[in-house]
Amino acid sequence: MDFGLATGSLAQRRTGCIVVGVYERRQLSPSALDLDAASGHALASVLARGDLEGEPGTTLLLHDVAHLACERVLLVGLGRECDFRESRYLTALASAVKALRTTGTAEATLCLPELHVGARDAAWKIEQALIAVMDGTYRFDQLKSKPPAAGHALRKVAFHVADGPDATAGEAAIGRGLAIAAGIVLAKDLGNMPGNLCTPVYLADRARELGSRHGFEVRILEREDLEQLGMGGFLAVARGSRQPPKLIVMEYRGGAGDARPVVLVGKGITFDTGGLCIKPAAAMDEMKFDMCGAASVFGALHAAALMKLPLHVVGIVPATENMPDGNAIKPGDVVTTMSGQTVEILDTDSEGRLVLCDALTYAEKYDPAAVVDVATLTGSIASALGDVASGLFSSSDALARELLAAGDRAWDRAWRMPLWDDYQEALKSNFADFPNVGSGDICADCAVTAACFLSRFTSRYPWAHLDVAGTVSRGGADKGATGRPVALLAHFLVGRAEGNAGR
Structure with missing residues (x-):
């Protein structure tokens, strides 16, 4: 699995899937708002139909959203914004990885580390996201006579961050997270x-x-x-x-x-x-x-x-x-x-x-x-x-x-x-x-x-x-x-x- 950072415009990012959050009552996270604006409010329109209310751990996969360069957008329910803490963040990450595994995407851009999680900084959120991806994609199948075919397994994940301190901290977090994930x-x-x-x-x-x-x-x-x-x-x-x-x-x-x-x-x-x-x-x-x-x-x-x-x-x-x-x-x-x-x-x-x-x-x-x-x-x-x-x-x-x-x-x-x-x-x-x-x-x-x-x-x-x-x-x-x-x-x-x- 390859991990890296992504900066710049999400709307122009060519990737298999962009993962963004939705709080309860269909409130969009910052990156979701950016994608919604670039797509002519396509995300808000879908949510208005009632397919996703934002309950913790729920997901909704959108294909070929207008005016976006990515192939898919994955919306992940976050629950109430005032209740969003570490456990909810990890629940959102686990749900996102589980949903990604059911798609044919080989790469994804994860925007969830942008979310406010109590006093946790960007490095903490990126490290936890990396470990969650590794945990969600782990399989012990080396003893099976016919291991499941890899197919279009997720191979590359980028964490979307703002330029500056978050990017610097993110690089260090990826290195530390990779080492800890390897130990796990x-x-x-x-x-x-x-x-x-x-x-x-x-x-x-x-x-x-x-x-x-x-x-x-x-x-x-x-x-x-x-x-x-x-x-x-x-x-x-x-x-x-x-x-x-x-x-x-x-x-x-x-x-x-x-x-x-x-x-x-x-x-x-x-x-x-x-x-x-x-x-x-x-x-x-x-x-x-x-x-x-x-x-x-x-x-x-x-x-x-x-x-x-x-x-x-x-x-x-x-x-x-x-x-x-x-x-x-x-x-x-x-x-x-x-x-x-x-x-x-x-x-x-x-x-x-x-x-x-x-x-x-x-x-x-x-x-x-x-x-x-x-x-x-x-x-x-x-x-x-x-x-x-x-x-x-x-x-x-x-x-x-x-x-x-x-x-x-x-x-x-x-x-x-x-x-x-x-x-x-x-x-x-x-x-x-x-x-x-x-x-x-x-x-x-x-x-x-x-x-x-x-x-x-x-x-x-x-x-x-x-x-x-x-x-x-x-x-x-x-x-x-x-x-x-x-x-x-x-x-x-x-x-x-x-x-x-x-x-």
Whole structure:
């Protein structure tokens, strides 16, 4: 897909389709007004017939409008102008891309970034528009025996802007948006790959490919290495699988040689049956998405390298399957983690925290400036926040503010959850230092307790945990990985890089 900027007269622009907005009560957006005037009020005449009232997400395609050089004009409903905010803007973009895909146009000019969206600037609107186009045209069809014919697929999109500052900001936004969109696509592809293909070995190979492409270091730690490091939590989960576990370490060095890195840790359970505490059969196929935390780390590193961020970033992915087997861990087993702390395993389906705790201890070797782990850790976070926001837990108020601000800039939002000492009371064991799930009346087994468990392995650095179980995938007719929270992580890294400029 090619993206660029367009300036000048819309009426004289030769393109397959021009996309403009219409507010409720048939109020035309600025570009729609320009086209309407140039066409002898053809747009207003069509709207007067009642074919489009301007409700959010509705569309109307016009062909061969008089006195316009374009082949088509797509009108997109925006709702009431006073209610037009970020979510409505994204709805309009998604509707526009969906409608464009049903036409034969190979190129389009998008005028929606001209719309007033709260306090958002032109760069934000163009970046979001680019990512929306990439999202709306994404298809995972590489495993189909007969992939759909490309036909007249959309290949080129221009964003119409005014000359001057908006054009300058737009160029930078396109570069950043392309990098983030590429990271999102990578995360989607990894998440959508089935568990028989996307194994720990497959992830390790993809990491090597990524390192080779961008020139950063990749190290793969094998079972013997994990045993020497004493990663008892990680190895316990891996015991039930015939697939060898891999600790994947990717190190992007874009900053000063002595800069302390930002470490991203992604849960890489390539398929989660629940182990001996086996999950219900219904929707178990979606457990291939349990490695989407790892996928987002891959995507964020890909985006950082494409943007050439002046930053030192380390990605750590503990990758394994969680399977039932004669050698699998059992409820009641006690394991010793890399930190030396012992854990009583009460629920083998709460395995993500067992692989993450050893990866978080391993992160200490980098003397990190900050560590952010990303994991599909608990179903309860989806019950609390749905698919709108990821759950954010942090031991550092400053780091939490950074991530919340990054999520707002990316419109890949997170919501901070409590990590109070009171909740630690749920983690008590008669046979080990603590169990892997809570007990008692205080949030017995929820997203908060899971975060409290991880916090016991993160005392040596600023740390945050993103529970993304509700946001990384969707079910139903649109089943698939979403690529979240790559955009949040990418903006977090951009913010860190800008803060480190000149240091």
